[in-house]
Amino acid sequence: MLLLSRPMAPSNVVLLLIGxxxxxxxxxxxxxxxxxxxxxxxxxxxAYTKECNKYTVDFKQRRFIIIDTPGMADQNTIxxxxxxxxxxxxxxxxxxxxxxxxxxYFHSIEGARLSGVDxxxxxxxxxxxxxxxxxxxxxxxxxxxxxxxxEWDPILVPRNRDLETERMKLLPNGPSIFRFxxxxxxxxxxxxxxxxxxxxxxxxxxxxxxxRSGTG
Numbered sequence: 489m490l491l492l493s494r495p496m497a498p499s500n501v502v503l504l505l506i507g508x509x510x511x512x513x514x515x516x517x518x519x520x521x522x523x524x525x526x527x528x529x530x531x532x533x534x535a536y537t538k539e540c541n542k543y544t545v546d547f548k549q550r551r552f553i554i555i556d557t558p559g560m561a562d563q564n565t566i567x568x569x570x571x572x573x574x575x576x577x578x579x580x581x582x583x584x585x586x587x588x589x590x591x592x593y594f595h596s597i598e599g600a601r602l603s604g605v606d607x608x609x610x611x612x613x614x615x616x617x618x619x620x621x622x623x624x625x626x627x628x629x630x631x632x633x634x635x636x637x638x639e640w641d642p643i644l645v646p647r648n649r650d651l652e653t654e655r656m657k658l659l660p661n662g663p664s665i666f667r668f669x670x671x672x673x674x675x676x677x678x679x680x681x682x683x684x685x686x687x688x689x690x691x692x693x694x695x696x697x698x699x700r701s702g703t704g
Contacts, residue, residue: 501682502553502587504576506613507594508605509559512630516594516668517556520675521545525556540576547676548683555588560609570612590624590682591617595651597629597644597667602654610658622661624685626678627651633670663690 505513518525521543541556557576591613595606602610613625629648632640652665666678684690 499549500551500553500589501686502589503555503682504588504591505554505556505594506573506576506591506609507559508596508603508609511559511594511596512668512670513559513592513594514556515670516592516628516630516675516678517541517543517554519668519670519672520552520554520679545679547679550683550686552679552682560605573612573616590626590685591621592626592628592678594628594630594668596631597647597651598631598634600647600650602651602658607658614659619661622659623663623690624682625659625662626666626681627655627659627662628666628668628678630668630670632667 505517507513514525517523522545523543525541525543539558543554543556545552545554558572560572593610593613595602614622617625629651632644635644648665648667655662655665663681666674666681668674668678681690
């Protein structure tokens with residue numbers, strides 16, 4: 489299974505990107521690193537990410553190692569998605585990157601509520617990580633950029649608030665939801681949070697930082 493802990497090298501922050509197919513993991517990796525990450529524009533189940541891919545970026549005097557993982561399928565059983573996580577663990581060993589500092593879980597804001605599979609996946613993460621790791625699991629809503637800005641305040645902001653209520657029940661000690669807008673800036677709030685964890689300065693308010701990007 490995954491070994492989640494502080495980094496082997498103090499300057500490195502290793503983040504694992506996890507979520508269902510088409511929730512924007514690869515898009516986030518591309519925005520955060522500026523590297524050539526293959527992204528499926530349709531968000532369908534034929535997403536490009538079939539195995540773990542490792543990318544690096546320097547931020548706040550730290551090197552972030554961002555590991556994009558295969559997407560889980562909404563139609564999968566718990567056992568099938570657990571197999572995906574085991575596959576991720578095996579591939580991390582092959583990448584010589586077994587230790588993980590944080591997990592970013594992605595959810596499309598196009599979905600009003602967490603699906604049963606989302607809930608199952610988060611429960612699996614809880615079993616793997618343990619309660620003490622909750623502050624290192626960041627929940628990120630995505631695909632805001634695919635919806636008209638005029639619909640954000642009346643529809644998406646209340647939806648994000650409802651998701652935050654659900655998030656608090658599943659990950660009570662984790663940071664508030666971050667919003668990834670694919671705008672070249674909003675990903676920085678997520679990286680900044682994890683940099684703060686390593687420095688001991690992180691605030692437990694992900695969404696507060698995201699609002700600085702004008703999300704309501």
